[in-house]
Amino acid sequence: MHSIRIVTSGEFGCPLCGSHTCSLRLKEGKKFCYMGHRRFLDPNHEYRFDEESFDGVELGTAPVPLSREEVLALTENMKTVFGKDPSGKITTKKRKVGEPPMVRKRKSIWFRLRYWKDLLQPHNLDAMHIEKNVCENIINTLLCMDRKSKDNYSSGRDLEHLGIRKALQPVPVGEQFDLPAAPYAMDNEKKKLFCEILKEARFPDGCASDIRRNVLVKQKKIVGLKSHDNHILLQQLLPLAVRNTLPKEVGVALVRVSRFFKQIYSPVISISDMEKLEGEIAETLSILEAIFLPSFFDLMVHLMVHLPTQVRLGGPIKYSSMYPVERYNMKLKGFKSMILVSHV
Numbered sequence: 149m150h151s152i153r154i155v156t157s158g159e160f161g162c163p164l165c166g167s168h169t170c171s172l173r174l175k176e177g178k179k180f181c182y183m184g185h186r187r188f189l190d191p192n193h194e195y196r197f198d199e200e201s202f203d204g205v206e207l208g209t210a211p212v213p214l215s216r217e218e219v220l221a222l223t224e225n226m227k228t229v230f231g232k233d234p235s236g237k238i239t240t241k242k243r244k245v246g247e248p249p250m251v252r253k254r255k256s257i258w259f260r261l262r263y264w265k266d267l268l269q270p271h272n273l274d275a276m277h278i279e280k281n282v283c284e285n286i287i288n289t290l291l292c293m294d295r296k297s298k299d300n301y302s303s304g305r306d307l308e309h310l311g312i313r314k315a316l317q318p319v320p321v322g323e324q325f326d327l328p329a330a331p332y333a334m335d336n337e338k339k340k341l342f343c344e345i346l347k348e349a350r351f352p353d354g355c356a357s358d359i360r361r362n363v364l365v366k367q368k369k370i371v372g373l374k375s376h377d378n379h380i381l382l383q384q385l386l387p388l389a390v391r392n393t394l395p396k397e398v399g400v401a402l403v404r405v406s407r408f409f410k411q412i413y414s415p416v417i418s419i420s421d422m423e424k425l426e427g428e429i430a431e432t433l434s435i436l437e438a439i440f441l442p443s444f445f446d447l448m449v450h451l452m453v454h455l456p457t458q459v460r461l462g463g464p465i466k467y468s469s470m471y472p473v474e475r476y477n478m479k480l481k482g483f484k485s486m487i488l489v490s491h492v
């Protein structure tokens with residue numbers, strides 16, 4: 149098992165869904181969003197037929213990841229230049245009408261390993277960065293952080309273009325537009341309470357860094373969180389903070405996300421638990437789709453749906469986590485700065 153970075157085009161951004169990635173280009177947000185998680189649900193699940201909460205009926209099936217042989221065949225004649233492009237310019241070729249989609253742009257160096265095609269789990273998703281990005285998405289959207297929030301004017305205009313969620317589309321008021329409050333919108337008092345709950349958190353020594361200094365209650369902001377701070381915030385603090393500040397259905401959905409990561413990070417796992425979690429996370433993401441706007445669903449949010457399968461195949465996440473690698477990187481960077489200082 150190797151942590152590899154497969155460069156894929158945004159439209160087919162998921163390395164596991166490949167050409168069956170359910171993506172949508174947001175005209176105003178100028179990016180892709182990845183929804184359609186009802187495809188991963190049981191064929192008779194009630195959410196598949198809930199036209200009111202979702203955008204129509206979903207009868208599709210979950211995509212089956214390509215086999216190693218298929219990936220090798222796809223990338224067989226691909227010429228890859230590793231490192232920086234010597235020409236110095238990035239060339240982007242537009243797909244012609246009728247041409248098959250170009251899912252992979254580069255051939256990973258790991259594909260050269262003779263045993264790569266025999267690996268049960270050839271691609272490792274980085275749970276640490278997935279968790280960090282999901283936590284940031286949630287916090288930035290709940291607190292309406294400038295430029296980082298996934299609920300803004302562009303997101304509202306995208307709903308207009310897509311013709312969905314009429315209640316959340318911008319309403320013209322004179323020459324300006326008014327954005328209707330989303331179900332997760334908090335007023336200033338609630339935002340302050342949310343920040344105060346996080347500010348008052350105390351942890352035993354060595355459990356977590358002191359995130360109180362990152363919480364700015366007056367400005368109603370949370371800034372400068374590290375990956376492990378997001379890990380603690382999402383799993384330990386978010387369920388407490390959303391209890392009194394958000395409507396019940398939104399709170400329950402976010403607690404489900406928190407519980408999901410707790411189960412994923414469990415040091416002891418059972419295969420049956422992970423199989424159950426595969427169904428549960430598809431349900432959780434479907435609930436989030438009914439609450440949050442399409443711009444919330446970037447690739448990292450979608451990758452949550454593949455994590456239980458990874459844990460089922462590869463064992464507890466601590467064996468494939470990026471934390472030790474990142475810590476060692478920090479140590480190496482420390483040596484570099486020591487050398488620089490000695491030269492001065």
Ligand SMILES: [Zn+2]
Binds near residue numbers: 454
């Ligand atoms: Zn996928």
